[in-house]
Amino acid sequence: MSKITERNGRLVFDFNFQNQRCRELTKLESTPANKKRAESILKKIDAEITLETFDYKKYFPKSKMADKLEAKSLQLAKKSSNEIPTFKEFSEQWIFEMSPSWRRTYVGTVNGNFYKYLIPEFGDMHLDQIAKTDVLMYRNKLTQMPNKSGVPLAAATINKNITLMKSIMTEAAERFNFKFNLTSVKPLKGVKPDIQPLSLSDITKFLEIVRPDFKDYFITRFFTGMRSGEVNGLQWKHIDFENRQIIVEQALGVYGVGDPKNEHAFREIHMCDLVYEALLNHKKTMKKFDDFVFCTSIDTPISNTNIHNRIWLPTLKLLGYSPRRLYQTRHTAASLWLASGESPEWIARQLGHSTTEMLFRIYSRYVPNALRTDGQAFNKLIEANIKNSLGEGK
The missing domain is CATH 1.10.150 (DNA polymerase; domain 1)
Incomplete structure (x- = not known):
């Protein structure tokens, strides 16, 4: 532990540096004022040692210990260049x-x-x-x-x-076998996600004017909450029409088809009637059914960037809506499910979340706007159980 001690009436700096005890005798007489000044300097030394910016010779230029530690550092550096890789x-x-x-x-x-x-x-x-x-x-x-x-x-x-x-x-x-520790370094705080889900009326207008060959694609995105890689990597073998389920077990990324985002992303998504009918309709336009559900005219995987730039943004612009990421289709599904009163646990499973925490943290503020019934359920509860009783007592 660092401290200021005394020797023959003079103050001494006593601290640890590079796993070695260091004691430096000063010319300062042991007076309360000088001791206070020395303690202030010692605090600065301790801070610089912690930050690994301490320069021994800056504080004690004539110290033999400084020369000894410098020689040791040079020896370690030489050893490092020979034994420890870059x-x-x-x-x-x-x-x-x-x-x-x-x-x-x-x-x-x-x-x-x-x-x-x-x-x-x-x-x-x-x-x-x-x-x-x-x-x-x-x-x-x-x-x-x-x-x-x-x-x-x-x-x-x-x-x-x-x-x-x-x-x-x-x-x-x-x-x-060298020291390195970043556990005390905390992550930077980022900006909260920009959530801009579409309302049901917005979706209706969008589907009415979007390119016809992409209508089924966007119905699937709006009402399943699938991630971009999941819907773009979806294959016909993963659609169970009998049980009305979409089995998510792969995703299309920059480096091709791979596993979904994490272990919770492996899931079965329930198809509502609209999605079920859209996929059946889309299947009628397909020439073969052993590959991707949504693909190019030459049966290659579709590009999310192309869809975003050539279909999604132009359609939003035509409607007069502000530009937003294509990922907002997932946020739209989540907010609509919550607004409809579906179980949060069921919604979390549909989205591939491990818990319901993210649902309420990100989407809950959009639920009242979706139904336009802010606080009405609570009002009805009060009217039925309290307000009437108070009225009868008057």
């Missing part, structure tokens, strides 16, 4: 080892973030030379880095990169 060397090996346990789409995401963000910054550094402050400084750098649209990177993107960095460095520290 961040790039180890990370590539680690990703290769971990890949079998990841979804193929996730492997692509990890590799994308790894080579785009982490390698340019840390690739040539030896693992034990990377400090906590290096990671924090890099995180700050990411907050000012623009994405493809020219706006700053989202907090979620930055957090994913720091989490990946944390996983790699934690494993490296364990294997090569």
Whole structure:
């Protein structure tokens, strides 16, 4: 524990640095004023040691301990360059080892973030030379880095990169026996999701003017709550018309067809009458039924980007609606199910959520607007059980 002690009437700084006890005798006489001043300096030293920015010679330029620690650091650096690999060397090996346990789409995401963000910054550094402050400084750098649209990177993107960095460095520290700890680094707080579900009247108008060959596709999206990859990767073998179910067991991503987002995404979705009839109608237009339900004219998977840019946004614009992500079809389904009074547990299963928490946190504010009966159920309860009784007592 750091403290200010006294020797021969002079104050002494007593602290730990690089697993070594350090004691530095000063010329300050042991007076209350000098002790208070020394304690203030010691607090600053402790803070810099914690942040790994402490420069021993800056505070004690003539110290023999400073020379000893500097020589030790040079020796460790030399040893590091001979025995401990660079961040790039180890990370590539680690990703290769971990890949079998990841979804193929996730492997692509990890590799994308790894080579785009982490390698340019840390690739040539030896693992034990990377400090906590290096990671924090890099995180700050990411907050000012623009994405493809020219706006700053989202907090979620930055957090994913720091989490990946944390996983790699934690494993490296364990294997090569050096200290590294990012557990105290909390994720950045992001902006809440932009939820803009369509109302039933909005959906009706949309389906009336959307391109006819995409009407069944959008009915499926609006009333099943499927994710983009799930509906675009849907195959006829996954539709059970007899039991009116859509079996979600794969999704189409940038790197092809793979598993859904997570274990809860594997599920059976109930088809309402409208979806059931839309898919039956769509099936009549198909030439073969051993591949994707929604595909191009040459039977290849459809592109979500093309649908978003060439069908979704132009239709919204024609209706005079504000532009929004195609993912809003999923939010629309969730808000409509809640508004209709369906069981939250059933809705969570339909959406592939593990709990109902997200339903109430994200969608609940849209339920009254969907039915236009804000507080009416509560009013009826009061009228039936309290208001009438109070009236009778007068």
